[in-house]
Amino acid sequence: KAGVTQTPRYLIKTRGQQVTLSCSPISGHRSVSWYQQTPGQGLQFLFEYFSETQRNKGNFPGRFSGRQFSNSRSEMNVSTLELGDSALYLCASFTDRGGTEAFFGQGTRLTVV
């Protein structure tokens, strides 16, 4: 079965712009969570969604938002981009409300210039 698909794989944006990243979980998975990976801060939790509801949010400013659709696909949006938002954004798909196995996508590499 297909894995977690994140699009696009690479993105270059300028400061002040906004960006939308997409994550399609494994078929049948209803939980999705997002992470930001940077050399300085490591892997940090952004959001967690289950059945279109945000269950948890990490310690990020309001410029970071997300949503989940009825087909479990999820998007995250970052508005008013800053240089520090440059990172690898990873999405994870879970079997139910969470569980033991998280399947990660390849990530979206965002560069803000």
Added chain:
Amino acid sequence: GEDVEQSLFLSVREGDSSVINCTYTDSSSTYLYWYKQEPGAGLQLLTYIFSNMDMKQDQRLTVLLNKKDKHLSLRIADTQTGDSAIYFCAESVYSSASKIIFGSGTRLSIRP
């Protein structure tokens, strides 16, 4: 609070065992994980252990959990060059098992 700590680097000789250590602070952690990340790649789940277990073995991998000390370790037997990667220790709690807290990662390098 939630915090996971691990050392940043480890160098071992090919064929030796590698032991990567991790400490965590959240006593309500239910699942403890080890992930592997190779350059340019996403995260690969290597193994996990429930907090009510002490040990788990899976081929060359052995995970030991000391719940009293909140200490987790990953032992890789007969380390090979293909094991070169960054290894992340991580935890989650049952009530929110899809929120995973990661350590900073340990870069494992293999010398001939």
